[in-house]
Amino acid sequence: MSDLVAAAESMKKTERFTRANWVAELASRAGLLIAILAVIAYGSIANPAFFSTGNFVNVLTSMSIVGIVVVGMTFVLVVGGLADLSVPATIACGAILSLGLQPMIGPVPAFVVAIALAGVIGMLNGALVGYAGVNPIIATLGVGTVGLGIVQAAVGGVIVYGTNPASAELVKGRILGIPTVVIIFAVIALIGHFILSRSYWGRWTTATGGNYSAAQASAVPVRAVKAGAFVITGIAAGISGGLLGLTLQSARPLVGTGYEFSAITAVVVGGVSIMGGFGSVPRAIAGLIFVQLLTNVMVLEGVRTPVQGFVLGILIAGAVGMDAALRKRGGG
Amino acid sequence: MRYLALALQYRVGIILGLTLLISALVVPGFLGLTTLNLGLDRASTIGIIAIGLTVLLIAGQIDLSVGSVFALSGVVSIILQPQLGILPAAVVGILAGMLAGAVNGLLVVGLKVNSLVLTLATMLIFRSIAHWITDSQPVSGIDIMFSLKVSQTYLEIFSIRSALFLAAIVLLHVWLTRTIPGRNVFAVGSNAVAAKESGIASGRIIFLSFMFAGGMAGVAGVLQSLVTNTGSPVFGSELTVMVIAAVVVGGTRLEGGRGSALGTLGGVLTIGALTVAMEFQSVPAYIQQVVSGCILILLVVLDRTVHIRPGTGREPARAVQPITQGGGSA
Numbered sequence: 001m002s003d004l005v006a007a008a009e010s011m012k013k014t015e016r017f018t019r020a021n022w023v024a025e026l027a028s029r030a031g032l033l034i035a036i037l038a039v040i041a042y043g044s045i046a047n048p049a050f051f052s053t054g055n056f057v058n059v060l061t062s063m064s065i066v067g068i069v070v071v072g073m074t075f076v077l078v079v080g081g082l083a084d085l086s087v088p089a090t091i092a093c094g095a096i097l098s099l100g101l102q103p104m105i106g107p108v109p110a111f112v113v114a115i116a117l118a119g120v121i122g123m124l125n126g127a128l129v130g131y132a133g134v135n136p137i138i139a140t141l142g143v144g145t146v147g148l149g150i151v152q153a154a155v156g157g158v159i160v161y162g163t164n165p166a167s168a169e170l171v172k173g174r175i176l177g178i179p180t181v182v183i184i185f186a187v188i189a190l191i192g193h194f195i196l197s198r199s200y201w202g203r204w205t206t207a208t209g210g211n212y213s214a215a216q217a218s219a220v221p222v223r224a225v226k227a228g229a230f231v232i233t234g235i236a237a238g239i240s241g242g243l244l245g246l247t248l249q250s251a252r253p254l255v256g257t258g259y260e261f262s263a264i265t266a267v268v269v270g271g272v273s274i275m276g277g278f279g280s281v282p283r284a285i286a287g288l289i290f291v292q293l294l295t296n297v298m299v300l301e302g303v304r305t306p307v308q309g310f311v312l313g314i315l316i317a318g319a320v321g322m323d324a325a326l327r328k329r330g331g332g
Numbered sequence: 333m334r335y336l337a338l339a340l341q342y343r344v345g346i347i348l349g350l351t352l353l354i355s356a357l358v359v360p361g362f363l364g365l366t367t368l369n370l371g372l373d374r375a376s377t378i379g380i381i382a383i384g385l386t387v388l389l390i391a392g393q394i395d396l397s398v399g400s401v402f403a404l405s406g407v408v409s410i411i412l413q414p415q416l417g418i419l420p421a422a423v424v425g426i427l428a429g430m431l432a433g434a435v436n437g438l439l440v441v442g443l444k445v446n447s448l449v450l451t452l453a454t455m456l457i458f459r460s461i462a463h464w465i466t467d468s469q470p471v472s473g474i475d476i477m478f479s480l481k482v483s484q485t486y487l488e489i490f491s492i493r494s495a496l497f498l499a500a501i502v503l504l505h506v507w508l509t510r511t512i513p514g515r516n517v518f519a520v521g522s523n524a525v526a527a528k529e530s531g532i533a534s535g536r537i538i539f540l541s542f543m544f545a546g547g548m549a550g551v552a553g554v555l556q557s558l559v560t561n562t563g564s565p566v567f568g569s570e571l572t573v574m575v576i577a578a579v580v581v582g583g584t585r586l587e588g589g590r591g592s593a594l595g596t597l598g599g600v601l602t603i604g605a606l607t608v609a610m611e612f613q614s615v616p617a618y619i620q621q622v623v624s625g626c627i628l629i630l631l632v633v634l635d636r637t638v639h640i641r642p643g644t645g646r647e648p649a650r651a652v653q654p655i656t657q658g659g660g661s662a
Contacts, residue, residue: 082448134632135586137396137448138576142629145573149622157618253618261456274449306463306565313457317450321443 032270032286036293043297050300057179063292064185065240065247067285069263071192072236074284075229078196080209080276082136083264084233086125086144090118091256092151094241099251100160107167111246115238121147122234126227140230152253162249171246181243188236193281205229209276265312266291268319275323291315344582344598351602355609367608369489375604376497377552379597381575382582383500384433384548386596389579390508391541392521392588393447395436398549398575400458402568405429405553407462410563413474422554429550430543432458437542441535447542455572462565470564479561493555497600500548505593517541522589570621577628578603585635603627 043050069087076084097114098107105113121143128139162168173180196202204225207215216222237256245251270287272279291312298308356362381398388395409425416424436454440447473479485491490498508514519527520534528534557563582599584591603624610620 082446083452085452128629128633132633133636134629135448137394137452138580138586138632139629141573141576142625142632145625146622146629149618149620149625152618153616153622157616261452264452274446304464306460306468309456309460310464313453313455313460316453316456317439317445320445320449320453321439324443324445 032283032290036286036290039290039293039297043293043300046297047300050297055296055300059292059296060182061179063288064179064181065244066259066262066266066292067185067288068188068240068243069233069237069259070266070284070288071189071281072229072233073263073267074192074272074279074281075196075205075232076136077264077267077272077274078209078276078279079205079226079229080212081129081226081229082274083140083260084125084230084237085137085140085260086121086147087233087237087260087263088254088256088258089144089147089151090121090234090237091241091244091259092148092251092253093118093121094238095245095248095251095255096151096155096160096241096253098242099162099245099249100155102162102164102167107164107246111167111242114242115235118238118241119231119235122231122237123227125234126230129230130223130225130227136230148253155253157253160245160251162246165249167246168249171243181247184239184243188239189281189285192232192236196281201225201228206277209278211277261312261316262291265316265319268323269315271319271323273323274320344595344602347581348598348602348605351605351609355605359609359612362609362612365489367612369485369491369494371601371604371608372489372494372497373483373491374607375600376491376493377556378571378574378578378603379497379600380493380500380552380555381545381549381571382578382596382600383497383504383593384545385575385579386504386582386584386591386593387508387517388541388545389584389586390521390588390591391517391538392524393440393538393541394451394576394586395433395542395545395549396448396451396572397432397436397455397458398545399568399570399572400455400462401429401432401546401549402553402556402571403563403565404432404458404462405550406557406567407466407471407563407565409554410471410473410557410561411465418473418475418478418558422558425554425557426547426550429553430547432550433543433546434539436546437539440542441539459565459569466563466565468565470562473557473561473563476561479559482555483559493559496551496555498597501593501597504596508593513537518589520588573621573628574603574624577624577631580628580631580635586632 040051049055069091073084073087076082094114094117097117098111101110101113104110125136125140125143128134128143129136132139171180175183196205204215204220204222205228207218207220208222208225212222215225237259240259241251241256244255248255266288267279267284268274268287269291270279270283270285272284272287294311295308298311361367381402385395385398405425405428408428409422412421412424415421432454436447436451439445439450439454443450482492486495508517516527516532516537519530519532520537524534524538553568556567578599579591579596580586580599581602582592582595582597584595606623606627607620610623
């Protein structure tokens with residue numbers, strides 16, 4: 001296990017000094033790929049149930065829900081916003097509202113309203129972090145606590161059930177054999193990747209994260225860009241929560257607990273710098289695939305849940321520590 | 333403007349006074365010895381953790397894992413009772429908290445990682461360990477009578493916990509304001525590089541602050557477990573926000589370099605009074621969360637906006653910055 005991480009990290013080591021060297025660039029990109037292949041190889045040998053279509057579809061489906069959040073979280077990390085800890089609240093908001101409002105306004109408007117409200121939570125985060133300059137972790141922790149409290153108060157702290165089976169069928173259904181959720185995730189990931197790597201907004205995001213003052217001096221609307229990253233995460237988490245609610249057809253207020261860590265782990269393990277200014281959506285998704293496959297192997301091998309949490313924590317700490325060490329040596 | 337500055341300086345007192353006034357008006361029978369005793373006891377759990385966090389925040393760091401350390405120490409102190417006896421197990425529990433803090437400190441100082449992110453990871457790790465060693469089940473202690481003894485009230489006001497908290501706050505106040513190590517903590521928090529250039533061992537101070545914060549979270553966790561005679565891996569998950577709120581209400585800055593023990597006392601008492609008042613009115617737990625979250629956000633925003641806006645020269649701390657760069661930051 002730790003060998004894999006070490007392997008992935010040692011591969012990553014090359015990237016920041018010699019970005020111009022395409023061989024090193026290739027090696028850095030291949031590092032995570034090799035780690036993923038190693039997990040797949042180990043899983044296939046260790047457990048016959050691992051290498052089966054059914055299992056892969058399961059992994060893909062569960063990955064997609066987190067993956068949508070990962071796309072947003074990538075923006076937050078790249079812009080230098082550390083992390084968004086209000087994700088459990090926005091997911092709960094998306095899940096509870098998209099189910100709870102169904103009887104009143106129908107499934108589609110309910111879904112839209114849920115996402116819009118999650119976006120509002122994201123805007124609140126963005127205003128606090130981008131405009132008021134509050135520490136992102138404290139701001140999102142506070143907003144998350146308040147948001148979750150309000151959502152719980154709105155439904156009286158109970159579980160909300162779905163009333164529209166048709167919408168559930170749509171989300172759980174498959175198009176050409178691929179689950180709908182996976183397709184939605186793929187579309188969102190593509191859009192996210194396009195925005196981050198090909199648009200003005202993406203370049204602004206990277207610039208703001210890389211050097212805030214320099215970006216500001218270059219007339220980048222740094223405050224709006226920083227706030228925007230949190231709005232994107234809020235909307236992404238809202239969509240993710242809505243899909244989660246529709247899939248489960250029930251939503252507890254604590255439905256989103258732990259998703260923030262899964263998302264952060266994936267992004268950080270994917271090699272996106274926690275200090276901002278460097279990273280891409282495909283990298284984050286590669287990290288996500290690695291973490292999800294690893295979790296899947298652990299589950300199949302009967303590793304207990306606490307141990308899995310332990311491994312995830314070590315992964316975050318290791319990836320962040322490695323990033324910091326590289327930055328220092330690279331003189332960046 | 334002068335009144336505003338004065339009001340800001342004593343805002344902890346003002347906030348506490350307002351809280352008590354409103355509580356007294358809304359909640360019948362709020363002003364009484366029973367409430368004081370209950371409020372103090374309730375506040376002391378937050379307070380003991382807040383003491384550790386105050387030092388850490390002044391040193392310019394933060395620890396989000398205190399809630400997990402709280403649970404871990406409690407679990408350790410209960411689970412070892414059959415083998416070691418109650419008191420030695422409690423000591424081991426506190427040591428476990430210090431060890432957890434040492435791990436945080438070592439990683440932050442050694443790897444030069446942002447403490448927010450690192451303690452986010454260790455928060456997950458320590459919580460997992462607590463789940464791991466208990467099989468995710470609450471464990472109970474061997475002697476229920478002992479927990480009654482611990483939760484006993486003396487002089488109608490103090491429980492052991494609240495007396496310990498108040499004593500510790502006074503000690504912290506003296507340590508921070510009257511001793512050299514205490515002053516060094518402020519120096520490190522305002523400008524770690526400048527402090528290092530002046531011959532202060534910044535790394536060691538940060539490491540020890542983390543250990544202290546872990547140890548205090550351990551003390552609070554062990555006391556909680558002794559009082560309830562239970563160690564549970566889910567204890568303390570909602571504490572982090574409350575403790576940070578209490579410390580920030582007390583005027584300690586998240587950016588480091590400023591804060592006081594008495595401010596923290598005020599913050600803790602405010603949160604304690606609010607909790608008790610809301611419990612008396614049987615406000616559901618999630619509304620209480622909303623309130624403590626709102627207070628946290630409001631105060632942090634206030635702290636940011638009030639200090640940056642007046643004057644053109646920004647705040648004094650900014651003026652020191654050239655030294656940081658001249659001092660050869662990497």
